[in-house]
Amino acid sequence: MDMKRRNILIAAIVIVVIVIIVIAVFFGNKAAAPTGPGVTATSTTPTSSIGSSSSTSTPASSTSSKPQETVTTAGVYKDASFSFTYPSSWTISSYWPISIDSFNNDYLNGGIIPPGGVELDAVSSTVYGNLDAIMQTQLVNAQDLTTSTITLSGAACARADYKDNYTATFILDDTALYCTRGNELWELYFSYNDGDPAASAHIAAFNSILASMKLISP
Numbered sequence: 001m002d003m004k005r006r007n008i009l010i011a012a013i014v015i016v017v018i019v020i021i022v023i024a025v026f027f028g029n030k031a032a033a034p035t036g037p038g039v040t041a042t043s044t045t046p047t048s049s050i051g052s053s054s055s056t057s058t059p060a061s062s063t064s065s066k067p068q069e070t071v072t073t074a075g076v077y078k079d080a081s082f083s084f085t086y087p088s089s090w091t092i093s094s095y096w097p098i099s100i101d102s103f104n105n106d107y108l109n110g111g112i113i114p115p116g117g118v119e120l121d122a123v124s125s126t127v128y129g130n131l132d133a134i135m136q137t138q139l140v141n142a143q144d145l146t147t148s149t150i151t152l153s154g155a156a157c158a159r160a161d162y163k164d165n166y167t168a169t170f171i172l173d174d175t176a177l178y179c180t181r182g183n184e185l186w187e188l189y190f191s192y193n194d195g196d197p198a199a200s201a202h203i204a205a206f207n208s209i210l211a212s213m214k215l216i217s218p
Contacts, residue, residue, distance in 0.1 A: 070095055081124035082186060084213040087205055090120075097123035112170055118192040118202045120209065127185040131158060131178060134185075139176070141165075153215040155179040155186065163194060173199065175206065179215060186215050 070079045075088035077098065086100055093105035103117040113119055127134070135158060139145060142162035150157045157179040164172040171194035179186040192202045 080216065082122065082213060082215050084209050086120065086209050090118075097121060112166075113172065113191060113193055115193060116196060116198055118190070118205070120206070121189040123187050125185045125187070126183055127180075128183060131180060131185070135160065135176075135178060142174075150177075152177065152179050152210060153213055155181045155215050164191070171195075177210075181215070181217065184217060 070077075072078070072092060075090075076085050077083060077092070077100070079095075079098070087102070090100050090102045091104050093099050093101055099119065099121045101113075101117060101119040103114050106114065108114050135147075139160055139162065141164070142160065143165055145160060145162040147161075148159045150159050157177050160174075160176045160178075162174055162176075164174050166172065172191045173194050173196075175188075175190045177186075177188040179188075190206045192199065196202065
């Protein structure tokens, strides 16, 4: 997982923990009043959310925990939230959130995806918030952004294709998918270097992954 995306994930989890504490204190105080409503928070496995590290607030809240069961074989991944197949030459560099790449996690200095490399990240959440607001927060710096809607494993998904300009010479072609069912949210991110001669092969591999993906309700 590249350094920028890892920092985003870490910041999001920290924000989630803070939000949970604030909510717990707030509703705990209200519960003490005779007329105050009671609120019970529930969690799913695994749960987490991705958000912008530069945001001062988050449009969603969730509780976080690692998957209780993860099964992997060459080219196959399954946990409590989703399953999919991927090219057997790719390797898993992180299990929570799941991160798979084609270059054995051998980033260039600064967490840069090497030439010809591709990366797939995925995470699931229990979210209370507006999907449009989540996307706007996360994609605030996206360039050449186009959006569309698709259905994946029976879930409605918002798709965003865009460029991520890390530096003047390091630009990624990114695809983000946000799939919702009730208050469940699955997020997928696919990245490779802008101008990569093997772009068509990368896209074909990603489409194959999507065709195999099953989103699992907790």
